[in-house]
Amino acid sequence: MGNSVEKTQFDKFFKAKSVAVIGASSKPGKIGYEVLRNLACFEYKGKVFPVNPARNEILGLKCYPSVLDIPEKIDLAVLVIPAEHTPKAVEECGKKGIKNIVIISGGFKELGEHGKELEGKTAEIARKYGIRIIGPNCIGVFDSKTRLDTFFQSRERMIRPSPGPIAFLTQSGTYGCAFLEWAAESGIGISKFVSYGNRIDVDEADLLRYLAADEDTKVIAIYLEGLGNGKKFIEAAKEVVKKKPVIVLKGGRTKEGAKAAQSHTGWLGGEERIYRGAFKQAGIIWADTFEELFDMAKALAMQPPAQGSGVAMVSNGAGPMVQAVDACIEKGLKIAKLSQETISKLKEKLPPFYIVNNPVDVTGSANSKDYKIVLEAFLEDTNVHILMPFFVFQDTPLDEGIIDVMKELNEKSNKPIVVGAAGGPYTRKMSKILEKIGIPVYPIPERAVAAAHALYGYGKIKEKTAEQN
């Protein structure tokens, strides 16, 4: 976002000091009620104005027949009214001098020709007044610092994340809800969030450029079904990936999936091959599933990119490493060939029944000191670019000193570390502590490997863009 006027305008979506909810309802469970309640009754500190000609007051707030009746300046309008009434409401916002609108309501292009016309009309009015619109058919925006959100999901049903390094852009509100809650529960948090649905104005390219300049955002994750302006997106991505990683999950890969996407947000998905090729060229990291999108974002937010594809593994329970080796090979990562020095060092320092190789099998008898020996040897071995320890935290010989070992390792390591561990409450407790330190943990080897692959992928992208500059 080279234009600072534009940046100031986009900022209003996240830092608005006053919000009008057009279509506010007094009935709990209604979308117009929930949006108002989320803004008015929780951490958001700005002013909130319900708009509904049939009500005098909702949730203790004075209710206005139209935005034009509100006696104060409004930074952001949230529309939760039938599609049919949207153009008129946008016109009124324009007259009121509102420059930012989020349209939550559906009933537009996804329903066919008439809806498409309504979208066109709405966009035209917005352009006339210099208004920027997010939506329609979406859940809108969330800022983790101002705590402004336009969601109709109650706090009882959907928890909000704390501030964190990941921004998420999504065409699907459903994936938005899941991502926000996963980010909240894992503790990694979110910087900014936008669900943009049918995207009649503000698009991924605009948001990408905005987030590239956003100091709170370290990684950008995107779910999209189809691009409106593919060229604009690719151009933006090419610039943005020089500064921070961009990961995309693309819905509608098959013909049938693309058809489903079309009736969802009205955008035609394209051939997977074309998207994959274009994204790769632009330096965008490709995620295969929603879980992978989240997993990769977590890894890129926590760990440095990898300087090469050599993975070294160690575990006190070798089973998952077998799968991890399979997954590395299938993804194009290498099982690092440990140097002779590393091998000798490990054989000298470890008990004779540990299996020294890559993967290193320290068996169920391993304690934290054994892991320390192996991981420090990996760190010094120039053939190793990614450290991938697996932990069977259930195995009692593994003492909790492992946390200090990992903390120290993570502080001094310039190689990324990705951990695998699966289990119940104790394993989850240990995994949470590791993630708090900044080391991502995954329950199955394939997910750890996908995360490692993203770190390798971004390392290559950084290298390429450094050469170009």
Added chain:
Amino acid sequence: MGNSVEKTQFDKFFKAKSVAVIGASSKPGKIGYEVLRNLACFEYKGKVFPVNPARNEILGLKCYPSVLDIPEKIDLAVLVIPAEHTPKAVEECGKKGIKNIVIISGGFKELGEHGKELEGKTAEIARKYGIRIIGPNCIGVFDSKTRLDTFFQSRERMIRPSPGPIAFLTQSGTYGCAFLEWAAESGIGISKFVSYGNRIDVDEADLLRYLAADEDTKVIAIYLEGLGNGKKFIEAAKEVVKKKPVIVLKGGRTKEGAKAAQSHTGWLGGEERIYRGAFKQAGIIWADTFEELFDMAKALAMQPPAQGSGVAMVSNGAGPMVQAVDACIEKGLKIAKLSQETISKLKEKLPPFYIVNNPVDVTGSANSKDYKIVLEAFLEDTNVHILMPFFVFQDTPLDEGIIDVMKELNEKSNKPIVVGAAGGPYTRKMSKILEKIGIPVYPIPERAVAAAHALYGYGKIKEKTAEQN
């Protein structure tokens, strides 16, 4: 297991009334201590005898220099001693009349030639005395009813599942721990569990036949790295799948992965293609990841097999359905073409802005009644074989009456139901209630589709075996 003598002997692994722990230790954290503690201090009601010549008493139990010194009959011996001492200990068990041994200790074939010799010697002695051995290099057995387990994982670190319909056989103890805890936390539970590691005697085929006759087991899940006697396994599987589904996750698919498997449990993985072909012919369901193995087992334990490949979807948030459609097509499931009658019925009964098609998009405004209308129409439509509703439980318009709707539907449905839902605490709460009713829930569409595919796969297997009979 045609042989009832053999069945009686195998029963002892799970229902032993007296257990000797050979190599019991008095030092917390040591494997020999943890195994003893788990047997002696928790729900298992049988008699427990520690064996260690250097101790008089451990955990308040009299300690014996050798099994031969124990004055009572012993049903099962658990060995937690160095590999080197194993043949002698097995010999003593033979003299004592013990017919069942679990060898937890490693240090055998996975370490090379000498370990291999020790295995041979051990197996030979066992044969002489008619002893059956599980292991070595494993975590052994668990019975959810007698609460007998031979694990060295403390309860503080690894929770045990309640009785349930799934049996799990695994070459990897690590995957064993994870499966047990996932089964415990999800509430589905376990019937019987065997981690058999290097498998010098009792193998998957023996256990398959035993579990086929086990009334508590409805589904058999297996993790294996390589087969000792492939033909024996395939023959057994062919028989067993007529009675209950068998799902296998195979580690060591790539050349490198097979190498890792070999140094893990000493078994050479084979070419994936050969395994896949043989398993398919035998009617075994193939899982791609450990998560999928668990997901499929859950679906097959909870739901009937599908009578065809036609999937019908409905959601109040369409995003994940786009991916689900992609995944169905990629897996070979069909997006059912709804009958004209279904379409008309739905159009008549649902609001005009819902999108009636397959998938059905009931939008964020949907309540439980809307879902009921759609799901009952799916149930009546003969083109539909699998019902796949997705829920955005976060969306406030969706009332909790949905639980009753699903319960009623599940009771009258002869078509399998598989649910997708992702989120935080509230979504998890709702998902747990659904699973208690017997409807499996998955966080991402690909996992729901894999589960549906397993139900379709087992439907085909049942059909094929019915034709043969």
